Amino acid sequence: MGSVWTKSTQDIQMALPKVKEIVSSHPVVVFSKTYCGFCKRMKQLFSELNVSYKLVELDEESDGNEVQSALAEWTGQRTVPNVFIGGKHIGGSDAVMEKHQAGKLVPMLTEAGAIANNSAQL
Numbered sequence: 001m002g003s004v005w006t007k008s009t010q011d012i013q014m015a016l017p018k019v020k021e022i023v024s025s026h027p028v029v030v031f032s033k034t035y036c037g038f039c040k041r042m043k044q045l046f047s048e049l050n051v052s053y054k055l056v057e058l059d060e061e062s063d064g065n066e067v068q069s070a071l072a073e074w075t076g077q078r079t080v081p082n083v084f085i086g087g088k089h090i091g092g093s094d095a096v097m098e099k100h101q102a103g104k105l106v107p108m109l110t111e112a113g114a115i116a117n118n119s120a121q122l
């Protein structure tokens with residue numbers, strides 16, 4: 001029997017392909033936690049922009065801790081929200097808001113096929 005640490009490392013290595021599969025099969029993915037205020041703001045923004053996105057609430061997944069560690073290993077970011085657009089890692093709410101304020105978010109979302117039309121003004 002391996003140690004707790006060995007098992008944990010193996011679980012993270014198993015979570016990584018799963019995370020990559022989720023990211024590559026959806027135009028937009030938000031890894032989130034239900035109680036996280038930054039995540040709530042992100043979900044609210046995407047809802048206002050009529051974005052179709054895949055939401056993964058890490059605190060509701062049995063392997064949420066492993067997925068979070070796999071994300072940290074892959075992207076260097078452990079915090080939520082952790083946002084991907086068009087398979088590309090964007091970052092957390094600060095990074096997304098920065099893109100939005102620069103007028104770059106809606107075009108990115110549209111190009112990724114996550115917004116049906118360009119009418120969103122927010």
Ligand SMILES: N[C@@H](CCC(=O)N[C@@H](CS)C(=O)NCC(=O)O)C(=O)O
Pocket residue numbers: 033035036037038039078079080081091092093094095
């Ligand atoms: N400034 C960060 C804020 C993100 C943040 O601090 N998230 C908290 C939850 S509200 C977090 O992930 N804490 C570590 C954890 O929950 O494991 C961003 O741009 O996304």
